[in-house]
Structures are given as C-alpha cells and as structure tokens.
Amino acid sequence: xxxxxxxxxxxxxxxxxxxxxxxxxxxxxxxxxxxxxxxxxxxxxxxxxxxxxxxxxxxxxxxxxxxxxxxxxxxxxxxxxxxxxxxxxxxxxxxxxxxxxxxxxxxxxxxxxxxxxxxxxxxxxxxxxxxxxxxxxxxxxxxxxxxxxxxxxxxxxxxxxxxxxxxxxxxxxxxxxxxxxxxxxxxxxxxxxxxxxxxxxxxxxxxxxxxxxxxxxxxxxxxxxxxxxxxxxxxxxxxxxxxxxxxxxxxxxxxxxxxxxxxxxxxxxxxxxxxxxxxxxx
Amino acid sequence: xxxxxxxxxxxxxxxxxxxxxxxxxxxxxxxxxxxxxxxxxxxxxxxxxxxxxxxxxxxxxxxxxxxxxxxxxxxxxxxxxxxxxxxxxxxxxxxxxxxxxxxxxxxxxxxxxxxxxxxxxxxxxxxxxxxxxxxxxxxxxxxxxxxxxxxxxxxxxxxxxxxxxxxxxxxxxxxxxxxxxxxxxxxxxxxxxxxxxxxxxxxxxxxxxxxxxxxxxxxxxxxxxxxxxxxxxxxxxxxxxxxxxxxxxxxxxxxxxxxxxxxxxxxxxxxxxxxxxxxxxxxxxxxxxxxxxxxxxxxxxxxxxxxxxxxxxxxxxxxxxxxxxxxxxxxxxxxxxxxxxxxxxxxxxxxxxxxxxxxxxxxxxxxxxxxxxxxxxxxxxxxxxxxxxxxxxxxxxxxxxxxxxxxxxxxxxxxxxxxxxxxxxxxxxxxxxxxxxxxxxxxxxxxxxxxxxxxxxxxxxx
Numbered sequence: 001x002x003x004x005x006x007x008x009x010x011x012x013x014x015x016x017x018x019x020x021x022x023x024x025x026x027x028x029x030x031x032x033x034x035x036x037x038x039x040x041x042x043x044x045x046x047x048x049x050x051x052x053x054x055x056x057x058x059x060x061x062x063x064x065x066x067x068x069x070x071x072x073x074x075x076x077x078x079x080x081x082x083x084x085x086x087x088x089x090x091x092x093x094x095x096x097x098x099x100x101x102x103x104x105x106x107x108x109x110x111x112x113x114x115x116x117x118x119x120x121x122x123x124x125x126x127x128x129x130x131x132x133x134x135x136x137x138x139x140x141x142x143x144x145x146x147x148x149x150x151x152x153x154x155x156x157x158x159x160x161x162x163x164x165x166x167x168x169x170x171x172x173x174x175x176x177x178x179x180x181x182x183x184x185x186x187x188x189x190x191x192x193x194x195x196x197x198x199x200x201x202x203x204x205x206x207x208x209x210x211x212x213x214x215x216x217x218x219x220x221x222x223x224x225x226x227x228x229x230x231x232x233x234x235x236x237x238x239x240x241x242x243x244x245x246x247x248x249x250x251x252x253x254x255x256x257x258x259x260x261x262x263x264x265x266x267x268x269x270x271x272x273x274x275x276x277x278x279x280x281x282x
Numbered sequence: 283x284x285x286x287x288x289x290x291x292x293x294x295x296x297x298x299x300x301x302x303x304x305x306x307x308x309x310x311x312x313x314x315x316x317x318x319x320x321x322x323x324x325x326x327x328x329x330x331x332x333x334x335x336x337x338x339x340x341x342x343x344x345x346x347x348x349x350x351x352x353x354x355x356x357x358x359x360x361x362x363x364x365x366x367x368x369x370x371x372x373x374x375x376x377x378x379x380x381x382x383x384x385x386x387x388x389x390x391x392x393x394x395x396x397x398x399x400x401x402x403x404x405x406x407x408x409x410x411x412x413x414x415x416x417x418x419x420x421x422x423x424x425x426x427x428x429x430x431x432x433x434x435x436x437x438x439x440x441x442x443x444x445x446x447x448x449x450x451x452x453x454x455x456x457x458x459x460x461x462x463x464x465x466x467x468x469x470x471x472x473x474x475x476x477x478x479x480x481x482x483x484x485x486x487x488x489x490x491x492x493x494x495x496x497x498x499x500x501x502x503x504x505x506x507x508x509x510x511x512x513x514x515x516x517x518x519x520x521x522x523x524x525x526x527x528x529x530x531x532x533x534x535x536x537x538x539x540x541x542x543x544x545x546x547x548x549x550x551x552x553x554x555x556x557x558x559x560x561x562x563x564x565x566x567x568x569x570x571x572x573x574x575x576x577x578x579x580x581x582x583x584x585x586x587x588x589x590x591x592x593x594x595x596x597x598x599x600x601x602x603x604x605x606x607x608x609x610x611x612x613x614x615x616x617x618x619x620x621x622x623x624x625x626x627x628x629x630x631x632x633x634x635x636x637x638x639x640x641x642x643x644x645x646x647x648x649x650x651x652x653x654x655x656x657x658x659x660x661x662x663x664x665x666x667x668x669x670x671x672x673x674x675x676x677x678x679x680x681x682x683x684x685x686x687x688x689x690x691x692x693x694x695x696x697x698x699x700x701x702x703x704x705x706x707x708x709x710x711x712x713x714x715x716x717x718x719x720x721x722x723x724x725x726x727x728x729x730x731x732x733x734x735x736x737x738x739x740x741x742x743x744x
Contacts, residue, residue, distance in 0.1 A: 083632060088547065114634035121632075125625035127644050137643065138633040188629070195633060 019254045022052035025269045026259035028248075030058040034199060034229050035080060040094035042075050042084065049075050051253040053094075057199075062221065062230040064240035064261065067250035068276065073233045076250070077201050080231065081117040082110050098199075115142055118192035119201040123208050124184035126176035126191070131168050134176045134187055135159060138195035154194055162190035163220055182213025189220060193228070200224065202232040206239065218243050237277055241265050249273045285347050288417060292343070292424050296336040299428030303331030306435045314437060322442035330441040331431035333448050339424040346416050354408045358401050366397050381405055471722065474715035481709040482510045487716060489513065493679035495699060495710045510713055512720065514681040518689035522600045522671060523664040525685060529604025530660055534611025535653065541612070542619040543641055554616070561609040565669040572602035572674035584686055591686035594676035600685065603670050607660040614659065618652025619645055651736040658732045662725050668693040692717050 022039070033056035042050035050072045057063055065073035075084070082103065084090045096103050103113050115138075126134050135155045138144075145151035155172070159165040164186045168179075176187055185205060192200055202221070206214040221230060221243045234240050240247050240261065247264040249257045249272070257270040268274045307327040311317045317324055355378060359368075368374035377398070383389040384402035391399045434441075479487070490511020537557060541550055577598035584591035591597075622645050630640040646653075668691075676688030677698060699714035 081632060083628065086627070086631065111634045111636060114632055119628075119632035121625060121628060123625060125623075125629040127626060127629065128648055137630070137635075141633070141635050141639050141643070191629075191633065 019251065019256060019272070021254065022054070024054065024255045024258055026257045026263075027246075028055045028255065028258040030056040030061075032059065033057055034059045034098065036095075036097045036100070037079075038095040040076070040079060040092065040096060042072070042079060043091040043093075044087070045089040049253055050079075053253075053255040055248065055255060055258060057229060057231060058246075060225065060227070060229055061246060062225045062232065062244045063246045063248060064244035065231065065233045065248050065250060066235075066237060066240050066276070067256075069235075070252075071250040072253040073248075073250045074203055076255075077203055077231060077233050080199070080201055081114050081119055083119065085110065115195050116197055117199040117201060118195065118197035120185070120188050120192050120203065120205045122204040124181055124188050126179070126184050126187050128175065128177050130173045131159075131176050131179070131187060132172040135190050135194050138191060142195055144195065158190040158194040159187075161193055161220075161224065162186045163216065163223075164190055180213070182209050182216060185209060185213065185217060186220065189217070189224075193224070197228065199229040199231065202230065204233050204235060207235060214239075237265070249276060251276075284413070285343060285416075288343060288420055289340075292336055292339050292420060295339075295421070295424045295428060296332040299335040299424075299431060300328045300332040302428070303432055303435050304328035306432060310435060310437055320437045321440040322445075326441040326445050327431075327435045329445045330448075331428055331435070333445065334431040335424050335428035337448070338427050339420045342423055343416070343420050346420075350412055350416070354405065354412060357408060358405050361404055362401055363397050366395070468722070471715050471719050474712055475719045478709060478712035478716045481712065482716075486510060487512055487713075491681055493695070495695075495713055508709060510709065512692075512717065514679040515690060515692045515695055515717070516720075516724075517681055517683070518596065518675070518679070519665055519691040519693075521596050521683060521685060521689055522603065522675060522691060523661060525597060525600025526603035526607060526664040526667075527657070527661060529601055530607045530611050530664075531657055533604075534608045534656075534660070535615055537608070538612040538615035538619060539641055541616050543637060543645075554613075557612055558609050560606065561613075563606070565606065565667065566673075568602050568606050569669045569673035572598050572670050576602055577674050580686070589686060592676070592688045594674055594688040595686050596675050596689045597685040599671045599673075599675035602674065603664055603667055606667070606670070607663050610660040610663060611656045614656030615649070615653045618649040618656075621652070622648045654732055654736045658729065661728065665721070665725060666693060668697055672697065692721050696721075 035055075035057035037053065037055045037057070040050055040053045040055075041048060053076060065077060067073050078084045079092050079096060080098075080103075084092060092104060098113070098116065102108060127137065129137075132155055135158050136145075136151055139151060139154050145154055156165060156169075159168065164183060167183065168174075168187075176184065179187065185208070189200075189205075205221075206217050209217065218239060221232065224230060225243075225245075232240075232244065244261045246258060247261045248255060249264065249268075249270070251272050257264065257268060257273045259269065263269075264273060265277055268277060304324050304327065307320060307324040308317065311320050311324070314320075320327075358381060359374070359378070362377075366377075368377050380389065380394055380398055381401045382405065384391055384394060384399060385405045391402070487510050490509060491513050492509040492511045493514045494509045496508050537553075541554055541557075545553060573594070577594055580595055580598050580601075581591040581593060626644050626648060627640055630644045631637075635643065671691050671694050675690065675694070677690050677694065678688050679690050679695070680687055682689065696714045696717050699711060699717075705711060
C-alpha cells in the first residue's frame with residue numbers, strides 16, 4: 001500500500017499565489033481524447049488528495065505528470081487503471097472515461113480495464129519466475145495465445161519492443177530477479193505491453209535506475225509512443241522535457257497547468273509552475 | 283550458607299560492583315572533560331565489572347554444588363572402619379542412607395552400630411565446613427573480580443570489547459543449551475533401544491505385522507510370547523495423520539488466504555484471534571469431543587449408509603486432530619503470505635489478473651516455502667499427538683487402511699507401555715524406547731526431505 005503522503009505547504013512559496021480550485025491554465029483539453037477526466041477528486045479517508053482535476057489525455061501522446069512530492073500525481077495516475085481500488089480507505093469521485101466508457105461504473109470490468117491500461121511501477125517488480133514466464137503472465141491470464149508457438153511469438157515481440165530480446169534470448173528460463181535493475185524495469189515494460197494495452201502508465205519508471213539504464217528506458221518510451229498512449233509520472237524535469245509531448249504540473253492536489261512540454265519548460269504560464277521548474281521548490 | 287541464598291548474594295555484589303564501576307568511570311572522566319574522553323561509555327565499564335564479579339563466582343558455585351555431595355560421601359565412607367566397608371553397590375547405598383538418616387535425626391542413633399553414628403557426626407561436620415568454605419570462597423572471588431574490574435576503569439582501556447565478547451559467549455551458551463538438550467534426549471533413548479534390540483531382532487521389529495507386547499512376567503505364565511511388529515502402529519499413525527492433514531491443510535490454507543487477501547481489517551481482527559484460539563484448547567478437551575461427540579456421530583452416519591464403523595475410529599480421531607492443527611497451518615501461512623511484497627500483488631493486478639489469479643500464480647509460489655514449513659509443523663504435531671488418539675481411536679493394533687475401524691498409533695503405545703507397573707529389563711518396557719527412537723528418526727527424515735524440497739522450489743523475490 002503506498003504511503004499516504006501529506007501535502008506540506010512549501011515555506012518559500014510565493015505568498016501572493018492562490019490556487020483557484022478546479023482552474024487549470026494552459027490547454028488541458030483535447031479533441032477526441034483517449035481519457036476524458038472531469039472533476040476528479042480522490043479521498044484517503046477524510047483527506048482530499050486530488051482536488052477537482054479535469055484533464056484530457058489524447059491518443060498516442062506522451063503526457064508527463066510533474067510536481068513536488070505529495071502533490072498527488074501518482075495518486076491521479078493510479079486512478080486511470082483503478083489501482084487505488086485495493087486501498088481500503090480510498091474513494092474516487094468525478095467522471096473518468098476511457099473511449100467514452102465510464103471506468104468507475106460498477107459494471108465496468110476492472111480486469112478488462114487493466115488489460116487495456118497497463119502499468120509500470122517505480123521499483124522494478126518482476127515476479128520471481130523465469131523471464132519467459134514473466135512476459136507470458138499477462139497473455140496467459142487473458143487467453144491471448146491458443147498455442148505454445150503463439151505465446152512464444154508474443155514473448156519474443158514484447159521483449160524485442162522493450163529492447164531486451166538480444167540480451168536475454170539465450171536465457172529465457174533464467175529467473176528474472178537475477179537481472180540488473182535496468183533490465184528488470186525493461187522486462188516489466190515488456191510484461192506490460194505483452195497484453196497489447198492501449199495506454200501504458202509509468203509511475204516514476206526510472207527513479208530506481210542508474211543513468212545508463214535510464215537513457216535506455218527513455219529511448220524505449222520514445223519508440224513506444226508510436227503505438228501507445230503513455231502517461232508518465234516523473235521527478236526529473238529533464239526526463240519530462242526529453243520524452244513527453246505535453247506536461248501537466250500538479251501542486252498540492254491541484255492540477256495547476258497543462259501545456260506543450262516545450263512551452264512549460266520555456267515560458268510557463270502559471271507562476272507556481274515557473275517556481276517549480278526553476279528549482280525554487282520541489 | 284545454602285546455595286539458594288548465595289545466589290542472590292552474588293547478584294547483589296555484582297549490582298554493587300556495577301554501581302561502583304559506573305560512578306568511578308564518571309569520576310575518572312570528569313577531569314578529562316566528559317565521558318567522551320573514555321574509550322567506552324560508563325555503562326560498559328559497569329557491565330564489565332558486574333560480569334567479572336558474577337561469572338567466576340557463579341561458575342565456582344555451580345561446580346561446587348555439582349561435586350560437593352559426592353566428595354563428602356566418599357570421605358565419610360572412607361572414614362568407616364575396615365570391617366564395615368561395603369562390598370557391593372547396594373550395600374553402600376544402604377549404609378549411606380542409614381548414615382544420612384541418623385544425621386538428619388530421622389533414625390534413632392541407638393538402633394545402629396557405633397561406627398555409623400560416628401560417620402553421621404562426621405557427615406554433619408563436613409557438610410557445615412563445606413558450606414562455610416563455599417560461602418567464603420564464592421564471596422571472595424566475587425569481591426576480587428569486582429575490585430579488579432574497578433581498578434581497570436581507566437580511560438584508555440576499552441571495556442566495550444570485553445563486554446561484547448562476553449555477551450557473545452553468553453548468547454552462544456543459550457543456543458547450545460537447546461542443541462545439547464536434543465542430543466541428550468537422543469542418548470537417553472538410544473541405549474535403551476540398543477538393549478531392546480538385544481531381545482528382539484531389528485528385522486522383526488521393523489517388518490513384523492503384529493503388535494502385542496504382552497510378555498510374561500514369570501516363565502510359567504500363559505501367552506509368554508509377545509509380538510513386536512511396528513507396522514500396524516505406523517500404519518495407524520500415518521492413517522490418522524493423513525486424515526488430520528487432509529482436514530487441516532485445505533481449511534487452514536484457504537482461511538489464511540481469506541485472512542490475508544480478502545478479509546477487511548475489522549473482520550481480520552476478529553477472525554484471526556478466534557482461529558488461533560483453537561490452538562489453545564487442551565488436547566484432552568479435543569479428546570473427549572472426539573470420543574463422545576464425533577465418534578458416535580460417525581458410527582451412526584456410517585450405519586445409515588450401511589457401513590460398519592467401530593465405536594472408536596481413526597476417522598473420528600483424525601477429523602478432530604485436523605481441526606486442532608488448523609491454526610498451525612493458517613497462522614503461519616497467513617504470516618508468510620503477508621510477507622510477500624505488495625509490489626508483487628500490484629504487478630499482477632495491474633496486468634489485469636483477478637485477486638484469485640494473483641494469489642494462485644504469484645503470491646502462492648512466493649510464499650510456498652513458508653507454507654510448507656507450516657504444513658510440516660502441522661504434520662509433526664499430528665504424528666506426535668497422543669491424547670486425542672487414546673480417547674477416540676482406541677488401543678487395538680489393527681493393520682488396516684479403513685478409517686472406520688479403530689487403530690492405534692506409535693505415541694499411544696508408548697504411553698500405555700510406560701504407564702503403570704513396569705520393569706526395565708523386559709522387552710515390553712524397552713520397546714517403548716525403540717518406538718520413540720523410530721518416531722524421532724521418521725520426523726527427522728520428514729524435516730530434511732521437506733527442507734530439500736523447499737530449497738529446490740523456492741521462488742525468491744529479491
């Protein structure tokens with residue numbers, strides 16, 4: 001269970017700045033969006049972690065969520081595949097639709113949702129199984145392969161897309177936990193894309209990796225963006241600038257600004273965004 | 283002074299040594315500018331003083347207590363006149379008990395020969411001398427140790443290392459006690475077992491299919507031949523244990539899954555202690571539950587479908603034993619399932635696996651070694667359980683695989699062999715030790731095999 005973060009008011013926050021609830025500067029909306037999120041609020045018990053956030057996520061875009069620790073970006077990300085369901089005290093309100101289907105409708109099948117919206121976590125979490133079984137895990141539970149050879153193809157394709165095939169093709173039966181951290185994370189990406197999702201959520205996918213492994217994963221994100229919609233939470237502004245098309249800045253549970261990435265990092269509209277990207281807090 | 287009184291005295295001296303060394307280390311430190319100029323914190327100087335004071339004197343006390351009686355006895359016996367010297371071990375112990383009874387005033391000195399009265403006097407003198415001597419020596423060593431430690435409270439001496447090393451030895455001794463006890467138990471059984479195999483051949487014991495250990499006490503008695511075939515007992519044990527495991531493993535495991543994965547927090551807070559309460563019920567209570575409630579119920583049920591069941595049956599004992607060991611399986615499994623990192627669950631759920639798929643494919647394999655451990659513990663409980671079987675499964679050594687018949691187990695036979703009148707040179711009594719040895723070996727092998735399996739199939743996370 002992720003720790004419940006408490007939002008702390010930053011001392012050096014410009015005193016005159018007031019965040020107007022529900023108001024996001026820039027361009028949060030898109031035509032024909034993949035995800036359409038309106039007035040989303042998330043509560044941990046009594047505490048309101050996400051405050052009236054509305055946002056569109058376009059098809060095949062890479063959108064980065066940035067913001068100081070505890071601003072709610074991970075919480076918001078986990079709403080998109082309902083990973084918050086497993087936290088007992090967590091409650092989500094508002095309208096969240098994926099291709100115009102309400103994903104929080106009680107009748108909506110969460111298994112199907114998660115097959116369409118894959119996720120990669122902060123810390124690589126391969127199962128303590130063989131490399132092959134890790135990638136084949138999703139296809140097996142969703143019945144994507146009728147024959148062994150189909151499954152072999154899926155595993156090979158996924159590993160190729162994750163740029164891992166050449167490194168592991170001779171040891172598919174080796175246990176995944178014996179790989180390096182960067183390889184493990186790319187394996188987790190391969191595992192996520194093996195079920196052919198439409199969206200891939202990434203929760204700080206490089207924060208546990210060294211710079212070289214990080215570069216590889218970022219390269220991979222760029223390649224994957226051709227076929228998937230990618231939502232990435234990151235602490236590294238350079239990373240957001242390198243991989244994303246749009247950037248969303250969260251602050252204390254509010255969505256403050258959404259804009260083209262180049263615009264956010266060169267001429268941010270909101271002064272909080274500017275303070276954050278210039279390193280005045282974070 | 284008595285040993286029981288000396289012990290607290292030594293501890294008090296050690297405490298005083300602790301206090302004095304503590305104060306001295308502070309006073310040594312203060313002209314230097316504080317305790318940070320000492321090699322070790324005052325606590326370590328003090329602890330060292332207490333240890334140096336207590337350990338040698340307590341060791342001496344222990345050795346003295348162990349040998350005191352024997353040495354005094356020998357001295358008293360040696361003081362007896364030549365013509366009274368005992369010729370056999372039995373005579374010697376008779377003499378000794380006479381002497382000590384006279385010394386204790388339980389026996390009138392008028393009834394015994396004069397040399398014995400003299401020896402009794404000497405016994406008392408020696409005892410009081412030994413006691414005085416012991417007290418003096420122990421206190422002296424304690425004070426000497428404390429004084430030495432006190433003089434060694436110097437800023438450049440590192441007491442921390444001494445204390446750490448001593449503590450290490452103390453921990454080692456504690457660990458060794460457990461191992462030595464096991465070895466001691468094995469040896470206590472092994473010699474009697476060897477004597478038993480002197481009377482009954484090993485092959486007959488291991489492969490015989492009849493068990494009736496009624497050997498004759500006198501040569502002319504009827505039915506002098508006993509049969510010592512262990513197979514019926516082991517089959518009975520395995521039958522009952524298998525039934526118990528068939529009940530407890532599925533129920534225990536699935537309730538552990540419910541508790542750790544599905545139950546809400548309040549439900550868990552109620553259910554888990556309730557389940558664990560099963561382990562606290564005395565086995566005698568389970569026993570009469572099995573004998574008076576379950577066994578008749580099973581008999582009636584069997585008759586209803588046209589089967590014959592005896593009043594005491596393996597099924598009744600096995601079922602109730604299974605209920606008894608549910609908490610062993612569920613509690614341990616619950617702990618290991620909870621120990622599987624949340625990241626594993628998240629990873630699986632995020633791929634669209636349901637809770638039960640996650641359980642089956644990820645959590646269960648990762649938790650398997652621990653679960654095996656729980657099942658093994660349950661199995662050894664089942665094999666070793668006695669009371670339920672005595673009450674509900676009977677004493678008849680039937681060689682059968684029918685759970686509706688009455689059977690007996692190894693442990694039950696050990697109990698019946700060793701309670702009541704017994705003589706330690708008959709095969710009947712000695713066979714209990716052979717049974718115990720066999721039981722010990724079987725559980726040992728079971729443990730080793732399970733450990734190997736667990737090590738081979740373990741799926742390691744990180």
